[in-house]
Amino acid sequence: MSTELRAELRLSNISRRFGGLAAVSDVSLVIPEGQITGLIGPNGAGKTTLFNLVTGTLRPTSGEIHFGGARIDGRDPGDVARRGLVRSFQSPMVLPGLTVAEHLRRAALFHAAGCPRDLLRRRSQRAAEAAADTLTEELLAFSGLGAHAAQEASALAYGLQKVLGLAMALASRPRLLLADEPAAGLNGAETAHMETLLRAIRAERGVSLVVIEHDLPMVMRLCERIVVLAQGEVIADGPPGAVRHDPAFIAAYLGSDAHAA
């Protein structure tokens, strides 16, 4: 596989219908490795459906999806994740009674358990656990959650729970991370911290990102490319400076929060 294709995501004429509703309609996109791409659009535009199609939670009604040069539509989410394509969720899933470090360690061990069986056989359980401990320490330091390692995750401020959700997604060592509304529900300072973390995920961990976000100023600052969806179709696609002046983008957001961009 060529280097350029390692984390390239390619959607070819992807559609998904729910009964009579076309949630995603004939979307073709190439997301090359190394970028931070914003995926925006009004409520109901099809953004989450597109994430679900890419990660294998949903099957497209028609079209093909390729990641790293291999066809992935129709594969289950575990298979897709093992290929290096994972998502984080808008609301982090924290388990009561477990500390921050335990959440990361579980995520790291879960990933080890998802490795091909022959690889696991060659690794002893102890080696897998040692590797999970090392990765936990690495992710605590990277995410800035080290000071909260022994704290119960459910007691963390919401902003830090969202940071933990992203760190847990990194435990699978993805090549492409789909982040679903990472700034939703955060105050100004938390949003700035999240933006810094997303930049570091790309710059320091070499992970490409696609970010769904309703905070237009944040997504315009963060991303070098913005894809705008409306009613299941791509209506604008380009650098933020061009998209914010695109008549289709302005029309889609007119009367909502276009002024925020």
Ligand SMILES: Nc1ncnc2c1ncn2[C@@H]1O[C@H](COP(=O)(O)OP(=O)(O)OP(=O)(O)O)[C@@H](O)[C@H]1O
């Ligand atoms: N499982 C489903 N069954 C039926 N309709 C669905 C289903 N999932 C999504 N839809 C519909 O598909 C359309 C796109 O929804 P989707 O959640 O992908 O939009 P979105 O852009 O993520 O919206 P939001 O910004 O509000 O999260 C909507 O009309 C929604 O009601």
